[in-house]
Amino acid sequence: MRLLKIVPDHTNIDFVRLRGWAFGLTLLLSVLAVGLTVARGLNYGVDFVGGLMIEEKFATTPPLDQVRATVDRLGVGEAFLQPVGDGRTVTIRLPVQQGADEGATNAVVKKVETALGQRFPGATFSRYSTVSGKVSGELIQKGLFAVGLAILLIGLFAIVRFEWQFGVSTIVAIVHDLLMTIGFFALTRFEFDLNIVAAVLTIIGYSINDKIVIDDRIRENMRRYRKMDMREIINLSVNETLPRTVMTSLTILLALAALLLLGGHVLRGFTAAMILGIVVGTYSSIYVSSSLLITLGLRAEPNRENPGTLDRAERTGDAERVTPRNT
Structure with missing residues (x-):
């Protein structure tokens, strides 16, 4: 029985080539989202207005x-x-x-x-x-604190786990996803309550999960192909993780689509926010945060632990041309 493959083997899409367009689109959508939110405001639920x-x-x-x-x-x-x-x-x-x-x-x-x-x-x-009015004020403060703390800790984790460039690109991607969600609610006038705060935190969690997988593959390939250009490393890493990214997003979207159609209007705002977050989070992980690493100056570095030895990939690919130094 043949396995279903949504993304064909040996896919080689030049994602980095479109980074200029992606950055422009991201900036435009972010400005529009902020403008909509300022101009129209959010339709706060009883949780936030009392x-x-x-x-x-x-x-x-x-x-x-x-x-x-x-x-x-x-x-x-x-x-x-x-x-x-x-x-x-x-x-x-x-x-x-x-x-x-x-x-x-x-x-x-x-x-x-x-x-x-x-x-x-x-x-x-x-x-x-x-x-009550007092409780609603406390809920606003706690909701903002929860979202801000989540973004800060995720950025710090990425800095400690990888390099500072990964932390900055992670925060940029999460803020982009957050702005898209808020702008969507300003446009549609769906009620913005504590359920939507939970949806936002879930979106952040999904976005960072997808991004960490890609970042981990980028770091792995940086160690494996130290002579390869950073643009090629990022394209290779994103293409290698693309089947996992697409399959995960599609399975989650199928579940959310069923919830949107059958869950009733009470869950409609929450489900719509989740669907938007999955789509936007996948886009930002592939086109925004990964390509942003090049702009931030991330470069593959030589092996500092054993500078006189070649890594396994280089030994395999260059065996006929390179003889490792004797130790």
Whole structure:
């Protein structure tokens, strides 16, 4: 039985040749992502802004202005509405209620549920969540701290494990992936909550896993082919790891596609962020971080431990031309 090979054997793609275009595209997309985020902002969930979020399902797609008017007449604060899924489900975000204990919150939820049920026959209550303003501020700080600490520690690991060039290229690739994800949420207006922070951290983990595999192969080939140009080493390393990179990405994307189609609107934002992160992370690992090593001046060095001996690859390839020095 023949094995399925998505990437043919002896693939030799000149990835480094496109590094100028890749750097330009990366810079352009990063600037656009930052611009979108600044101009439109993020649709923060209750986790980050505080307040009460009620999810209501309607029999048919409701007019949002009528839903808003119905809720505003209850005197529970200004309502912010957002349709999700097929449009028949609407999230209703209300400000933090006075005396927001469990009893008061349940009373507000019951009031909204009853009013909407009377105004729109067939409307059913789905779920609600509430977060105080103080807790939401702490969640923002902790979320930013978690992401920043993850990027810093990963960069330090790459510096200690390899060379400083690897650490810098790793941080650049991760920041690029992070900006793409944030820009995507600014564009689509998906709700940005703690689930998305978890997705971002997962994306960072996947990106660094893919990059470390490539970096490890680059370092291995630097030791094996000390006379080879750095451009050729990087192309060789990326092509050698390409089957693993493509197969891993495709299998994860298949699972995420099933989750996107069958997981419902509650998981749609999380799944969309993961799919985008896998695609962007694969691109940055292949085209951005690896080629950036050349720009940062990484060079293969001679064997310092045994300068008078040739490595195994050179002895094999140059056996007819080179005689090792006697020791």
